Amino acid sequence: MGKRVFITGIGIISALGDSVQANRENLVRGKTGIKKAKVLQTRYTEIFPFGEVPYSTEELKNQAGIADVKGISRTEALALIAAKQSIADAGLTDGQVASFDMALLSASTVGGMSLTDQLHDDASMIGPPSDYLASYNVGEHASNLIKRFGIKGLSATFNTACSSSANAIMMGAKLIKSGRCTRAIVGGADALAKYTVNGFNSLQILSPEHCKPFDKNRSGLTLGEGAAYLILESEEVVGNKKIYGEVKGYGNANDAFHASSISDDAIGIIASISGALTSADLPPESIDYINAHGTGTMNNDITEQTGMNAIFKKIPQFQSTKTYTGHTLAAAGAIEAVFSLLTMQNNELYTSLNCNDPIEEFNVSPIKSYKKDQKINNVLSNSFGFGGNCSSLIFSKV
Amino acid sequence: MFIKDLSCISAQETYHNSVFTDGVKDIEDLKIWAQEPDYKDIIPAGMLRRMSKLVRMSVATAGPFMEEHKNLGGVIFGSSNGSVDRSMRFLRQIIQYEEGTLTPTDFVQSTPNCVAGVLALMGNITGYNTTHVNQGLSFESSILDALLLFEEGKVSQLLLGGGDELSEANYNIESQRDLYKEESIATSTLLRSETKGTLPGEGVAMFVVEAEKTKESLAEIIDVDMIHHASKQEVAEKAVQFLNKNGLKPSDIDAVIMGRNGDVRTDNFYDHLQNELFPEQGIIVYKSLTGDYYSVSAVATWLATKVLSGTQLPSECIWKPLNNQPKTILLYNNCEGKQHGFVLMRGVYSSTSSE
Amino acid sequence: MAHEELELKLKTQIIKYLNLMELEPADIKTDAPLFGPDSPIDLDSIDAIELSVLLEREYDLKITDPKQGKKVMASVEKMIEYIVANDKA
Numbered sequence: 074m075g076k077r078v079f080i081t082g083i084g085i086i087s088a089l090g091d092s093v094q095a096n097r098e099n100l101v102r103g104k105t106g107i108k109k110a111k112v113l114q115t116r117y118t119e120i121f122p123f124g125e126v127p128y129s130t131e132e133l134k135n136q137a138g139i140a141d142v143k144g145i146s147r148t149e150a151l152a153l154i155a156a157k158q159s160i161a162d163a164g165l166t167d168g169q170v171a172s173f174d175m176a177l178l179s180a181s182t183v184g185g186m187s188l189t190d191q192l193h194d195d196a197s198m199i200g201p202p203s204d205y206l207a208s209y210n211v212g213e214h215a216s217n218l219i220k221r222f223g224i225k226g227l228s229a230t231f232n233t234a235c236s237s238s239a240n241a242i243m244m245g246a247k248l249i250k251s252g253r254c255t256r257a258i259v260g261g262a263d264a265l266a267k268y269t270v271n272g273f274n275s276l277q278i279l280s281p282e283h284c285k286p287f288d289k290n291r292s293g294l295t296l297g298e299g300a301a302y303l304i305l306e307s308e309e310v311v312g313n314k315k316i317y318g319e320v321k322g323y324g325n326a327n328d329a330f331h332a333s334s335i336s337d338d339a340i341g342i343i344a345s346i347s348g349a350l351t352s353a354d355l356p357p358e359s360i361d362y363i364n365a366h367g368t369g370t371m372n373n374d375i376t377e378q379t380g381m382n383a384i385f386k387k388i389p390q391f392q393s394t395k396t397y398t399g400h401t402l403a404a405a406g407a408i409e410a411v412f413s414l415l416t417m418q419n420n421e422l423y424t425s426l427n428c429n430d431p432i433e434e435f436n437v438s439p440i441k442s443y444k445k446d447q448k449i450n451n452v453l454s455n456s457f458g459f460g461g462n463c464s465s466l467i468f469s470k471v
Numbered sequence: 472m473f474i475k476d477l478s479c480i481s482a483q484e485t486y487h488n489s490v491f492t493d494g495v496k497d498i499e500d501l502k503i504w505a506q507e508p509d510y511k512d513i514i515p516a517g518m519l520r521r522m523s524k525l526v527r528m529s530v531a532t533a534g535p536f537m538e539e540h541k542n543l544g545g546v547i548f549g550s551s552n553g554s555v556d557r558s559m560r561f562l563r564q565i566i567q568y569e570e571g572t573l574t575p576t577d578f579v580q581s582t583p584n585c586v587a588g589v590l591a592l593m594g595n596i597t598g599y600n601t602t603h604v605n606q607g608l609s610f611e612s613s614i615l616d617a618l619l620l621f622e623e624g625k626v627s628q629l630l631l632g633g634g635d636e637l638s639e640a641n642y643n644i645e646s647q648r649d650l651y652k653e654e655s656i657a658t659s660t661l662l663r664s665e666t667k668g669t670l671p672g673e674g675v676a677m678f679v680v681e682a683e684k685t686k687e688s689l690a691e692i693i694d695v696d697m698i699h700h701a702s703k704q705e706v707a708e709k710a711v712q713f714l715n716k717n718g719l720k721p722s723d724i725d726a727v728i729m730g731r732n733g734d735v736r737t738d739n740f741y742d743h744l745q746n747e748l749f750p751e752q753g754i755i756v757y758k759s760l761t762g763d764y765y766s767v768s769a770v771a772t773w774l775a776t777k778v779l780s781g782t783q784l785p786s787e788c789i790w791k792p793l794n795n796q797p798k799t800i801l802l803y804n805n806c807e808g809k810q811h812g813f814v815l816m817r818g819v820y821s822s823t824s825s826e
Numbered sequence: 827m828a829h830e831e832l833e834l835k836l837k838t839q840i841i842k843y844l845n846l847m848e849l850e851p852a853d854i855k856t857d858a859p860l861f862g863p864d865s866p867i868d869l870d871s872i873d874a875i876e877l878s879v880l881l882e883r884e885y886d887l888k889i890t891d892p893k894q895g896k897k898v899m900a901s902v903e904k905m906i907e908y909i910v911a912n913d914k915a
Contacts, residue, residue: 116570193562196640202647212606219699229612230605233584240601247619271565272578327591327600332579460588516848574879575872
């Protein structure tokens with residue numbers, strides 16, 4: 074069976090705030106972080122709203138304690154802030170962090186490409202080289218986390234588009250289960266970038282209004298940014314620490330249909346959710362809440378509901394927290410894992426915003442208002458991405 | 472985990488394996504480009520039109536496997552840069568058209584997970600699918616992921632690969648980072664150049680790996696390990712710990728495949744490991760054939776499989792002569808002296824022939 | 827511009843924008859559907875966006891309504907009709 078894997082620390086920075094507490098307060102109040110971007114430099118701030126972390130990169134570096142370090146991308150600053158929070162929250166000692174038995178698994182899609190204009194000039198040899206030459210690479214944020222924390226164990230960095238950090242959590246749990254490490258810091262980070270804004274816009278899937286997941290008249294996704302990291306510990310070393318939950322199950326599958334959309338019959342989605350249920354050894358009806366991928370694109374939401382409908386006799390309560398943070402790409406899986414754990418810890422469910430006119434096909438609608446005193450023992454969190462990458466995680470109360 | 476089939480595109484003629492019969496090409500250039508096969512007979516034209524160089528090299532290596540090996544249960548691919556040329560093309564569009572209406576194909580193709588996505592699509596492989604971008608450990612992380620997947624027992628075989636493409640854009644960035652030779656030198660002299668920098672290369676090595684040993688198994692990947700930002704001594708300690716964990720000591724290793732890249736600033740890691748732990752063993756090198764890139768240890772794994780399954784290596788690969796036909800091989804590679812990866816492999820050659 | 831001339835120009839542009847390197851302009855039938863199961867070259871949704879970029883960059887024609895796009899880009903013939911009808915020159 075392998076060893077049980079517990080979550081003992083969480084850290085997050087998103088459009089909702091720069092601490093777990095600030096994020097939760099806004100979720101409870103139903104207050105979105107999506108608005109007109111102020112830091113992001115693109116002409117599209119006039120057209121599309123964004124889930125922006127409302128601090129300049131210099132301010133973020135300051136908060137991360139690296140104000141004077143040159144060549145830091147916004148992605149890396151976000152990652153460092155969230156990762157530091159998670160380590161402090163779990164109360165890990167320097168010795169534990171620097172042990173051969175501590176792994177770090179991260180995820181990013183944008184990496185240092187958040188520096189879109191500098192990258193263009195450096196890659197074209199225009200002007201003198203910038204300070205950011207090393208930071209463009211998508212794995213550099215993780216390499217620097219490893220260096221700063223003095224981690225000596227195993228590592229991985231995923232880029233499976235929008236499911237990236239779900240895979241980091243999954244592999245961290247598997248490493249612990251297999252006994253290859255006893256602790257892991259897992260998560261992901263992505264900053265808003267002119268690059269991705271133009272990329273998603275070229276596919277015509279950015280919404281001019283706040284994203285409306287699961288609404289019949291949804292008009293696309295809203296991009297966001299942020300980072301979240303979780304500390305995973307093996308049952309062998311966890312002792313009597315505070316525990317947010319257990320990584321109970323995980324599934325990963327490929328839709329094998331199209332480069333940038335999911336098949337109508339939701340092959341990958343069904344396979345990843347049922348894979349998670351099987352590995353958790355839980356029947357579908359034991360899932361109390363689904364943190365959906367729910368991007369707000371025409372394609373995603375209907376196929377996700379098709380997938381849920383195929384698995385669940387009665388679709389559990391579900392919602393999309395992307396209505397608060399925007400779609401944070403590689404960070405989404407980890408950010409939504411944090412939110413999933415908060416629902417269990419506080420016995421509460423958050424409103425899915427902006428769904429006024431639900432998709433009719435399956436006669437269900439996402440959670441309409443904040444709910445207290447909920448009994449939530451098992452949560453399913455979905456993440457799907459370009460390239461057909463589908464991942465599902467199940468977190469359970471301990 | 473056992474390697475059942477393998478294919479490689481590199482600067483040498485590795486795709487048809489004629490590097491082992493016709494010899495190694497000596498290349499004198501600042502960039503060591505891959506020798507790509509004629510794709511016409513390998514990839515349907517309708518698909519080829521959208522493919523970046525990295526994707527087409529990956530499809531050319533993996534494509535034939537999909538015919539020959541049924542039940543491929545997943546795809547795991549390591550690539551730090553992905554289709555970097557497509558990223559740059561999209562970036563140039565953003566600047567040139569001032570964020571106007573842009574064509575999406577370059578954006579969709581640019582992401583590293585595009586390779587594993589295309590392979591899944593072509594082979595209708597709906598199982599496990601991940602892409603690792605852990606810089607110089609991209610392929611080592613991929614091996615680790617595959618080992619974990621097999622341990623779960625749900626998959627019996629899968630595609631495992633690693634590759635990166637070279638383009639003007641990443642050459643410009645990395646050369647400004649002082650990673651490459653400023654002087655033009657022949658690949659044959661790279662490893663004894665005693666100057667800073669290396670030669671950038673590109674390529675893809677693809678494997679069919681299986682959980683259990685079969686008659687078709689060519690070599691075994693026993694385990695993988697890594698360490699970051701470590702001193703020479705810490706790297707050697709990690710190597711010993713890694714071998715011990717697998718019930719071995721340095722003297723049990725018959726040969727070491729080293730990622731020496733001719734950069735005088737970081738080749739001392741290899742010297743130290745050789746002198747401290749493997750003074751008697753044969754040493755195999757390969758970057759003088761292929762150049763260096765993030766996922767190049769996939770080529771080392773390809774080469775190790777060839778040696779372990781009885782192929783005679785070209786003399787250019789021999790840094791220090793082998794004492795005998797190696798049975799157990801350690802692969803060690805470092806990326807910029809900051810990421811250190813180890814892969815432990817064993818032959819199945821003699822044991823299968825005695826069965 | 828003569829119809830044949832525009833036809834050749836547009837087909838050449840389609841080949842360039844969609845990187846249909848195996849095709850010559852003559853290989854694209856003017857009246858054959860570009861999309862769907864009956865299309866000899868079977869383009870997909872991303873190709874449709876590429877074609878709308880072509881119309882915008884080469885002919886200064888911006889298609890905003892996807893339904894209109896579907897009609898306009900049904901075949902080379904339909905595209906020519908649209909270009910001629912909206913000729914801004």
